[in-house]
Amino acid sequence: MRQRHLLLYLLWACTLGAQAGELRLVTGDDYAPFTDRQLPGGGLLTQVVMAALAEQQQTARLDWRPWIRGYKMTLEGEYDATFPYVRTQEREADFHYSEPLYQVQQHIFSRAGEAYEPEQLPALRGKRFCYPLGWQPPKPLQEMVERGELTRHEPSGLDECARLLLLRRDDFFVADARLGETSLQLSGAARDQFHRSQGIFPSNALHLLIPRHHPQAQVLLNDFNQGLASLHSSGRYQKLLDQLVQ
Numbered sequence: 046m047r048q049r050h051l052l053l054y055l056l057w058a059c060t061l062g063a064q065a066g067e068l069r070l071v072t073g074d075d076y077a078p079f080t081d082r083q084l085p086g087g088g089l090l091t092q093v094v095m096a097a098l099a100e101q102q103q104t105a106r107l108d109w110r111p112w113i114r115g116y117k118m119t120l121e122g123e124y125d126a127t128f129p130y131v132r133t134q135e136r137e138a139d140f141h142y143s144e145p146l147y148q149v150q151q152h153i154f155s156r157a158g159e160a161y162e163p164e165q166l167p168a169l170r171g172k173r174f175c176y177p178l179g180w181q182p183p184k185p186l187q188e189m190v191e192r193g194e195l196t197r198h199e200p201s202g203l204d205e206c207a208r209l210l211l212l213r214r215d216d217f218f219v220a221d222a223r224l225g226e227t228s229l230q231l232s233g234a235a236r237d238q239f240h241r242s243q244g245i246f247p248s249n250a251l252h253l254l255i256p257r258h259h260p261q262a263q264v265l266l267n268d269f270n271q272g273l274a275s276l277h278s279s280g281r282y283q284k285l286l287d288q289l290v291q
Contacts, residue, residue, distance in 0.1 A: 066103075066104065067104045067105060067106055068105040068106070068126065068265070069105070069106055069108070069123070069124045069125050069126075070094065070105050070106065070108070070124060070125065070126050070127065070128070071107070071108045071109070071110050071115040071118060071119060071124040071126075071127045072087075072090075072091060072107065072109065072110075072115065072127060072128055072129070073109065073110060073111060073112040073115055074109060074202075075177065075201055075202030075203070075204075076088065076129075076202075076203075076224075077202075077203070077204070077224065077227050077228070077231070078223055078224060078227050079129055079147070080128075080129065082109050087107065089147070089285060089286070090128060090129045090146050090147060090251060092285050093146050093147070093273075093276065093282065093285060094128055094146065094253060095107070096272075096276055096281060096282075096285070097269055097272035097273040097275075097276050098269065098272055099272070100272035100273075100275040100276055101268045101272040101275075103268060103269075103272070108124070112178075116130075119254065119256060120139055122256070122258075122259075125265060126253050126254060126255045126265065126269075127253075127254050128143075128146065128251070128252065128253040128254065129146050129147065129252060129253070130181075130251065130252055130254050131149070131181050131249045131250065131251060131252070132249070132250065132252065133181060136254065139256060140254040140255060140256055140257060141254070141255045141256075141257055141262055141263075141266045142252040142253075142254060143252045143253035143254075143255070143266060143269050143270055143273065144252075144270045144273050144274070145251065145252060146250070146252060146273070147251045148248050148249075148250050149221040149224075149248060149249045150222065150245045150246075150248045151219045151220060151245055151246045151248075151249070152219070152220065152221075152222055152225060152241050152242045152244075152245055153218075153219055153241070153242040154207070154210070154217060154219070154220060154225045154228075154229070154239055154240070154241055154242075155210065155216065155217040155239070155240050155242075156210050156211070156213075156216075156238065156240065157238050157239055157240050158240070159216070159240065160240050160242070161217055161242060162242050162243065162244045163183075163185070163242060163244045163245060163246045164244050166185055166186075166189065169186075169189065169194075169195060169216075169217070170189070170194045170195070171194070172195060172196070172216040172217060173195075173196045173197075173198055173214070173216045173217075174186060174190065174195045174197045174198065174215070174216070174217060174218070174219075175197075175200065175205075175206035175209055175210070175215035175217070175218040176197060176198075176199060176206070176218060176219060177199060177200055177202055177205075177206070178200070178201060181249075182197075182219060183219060183246040183249075184247075185246065186219065186246075198214070198215050203218065203224065203225075203228045204227075204228045204231040204232060206218035206228060207228045207229050207231070207234065207239070208232050208234075210239070211232070211234055211238060219246070222241070226241075253269060255269075
């Protein structure tokens with residue numbers, strides 16, 4: 046294990062020298078409205094991350110990779126940071142988390158006439174749960190999947206879940222209000238064909254992740270958090286949110 050950490054350190058050190066201070070970031074597609082290269086500015090959280098770095102006069106190069114590949118490449122030292130991810134125990138062992146980029150409050154989206162609420166989970170037993178590959182579902186739903194009470198279907202993106210609901214191949218999906226509404230719009234179906242729960246699951250925050258074994262991990266983390274705080278205090282963060290819903 047020590048040998049592996051030393052090799053990662055040397056890889057980072059050599060690459061950092063070659064890049065002359067330019068950070069190497071990676072994220073993924075199909076996470077509208079947060080990250081997708083087809084969205085303006087690469088999506089809301091791509092804009093937030095790049096703006097926070099700009100507050101600290103930090104330059105960065107952003108690559109787009111499949112989610113699992115980008116995550117592994119960051120852990121192996123090929124990137125300095127990746128985003129956006131929720132906090133999990135497994136990730137906690139390998140990564141530092143930035144201050145929250147965005148606070149996600151997830152609703153249940155279902156077909157009209159088939160309303161479900163997070164407070165009434167037994168009603169979901171035996172249903173088909175649509176949630177994209179590599180995404181971390183709310184803990185109560187994950188526990189139901191593990192107990193065999195839910196069948197999870199994992200398409201490549203959330204917009205596919207809305208279409209699958211209408212085809213009756215899946216019964217519900219879970220998403221932040223903005224993210225869910227965006228996926229409904231992308232489905233091309235009328236909004237009144239869907240229902241969104243009134244209640245929400247316990248909220249999760251999305252973060253920038255920096256590998257713990259990065260030789261400048263704490264410096265990068267502190268600088269990024271300072272830039273993010275400046276983005277909030279200047280009002281620019283709220284302006285980015287406002288642009289999303291206009």
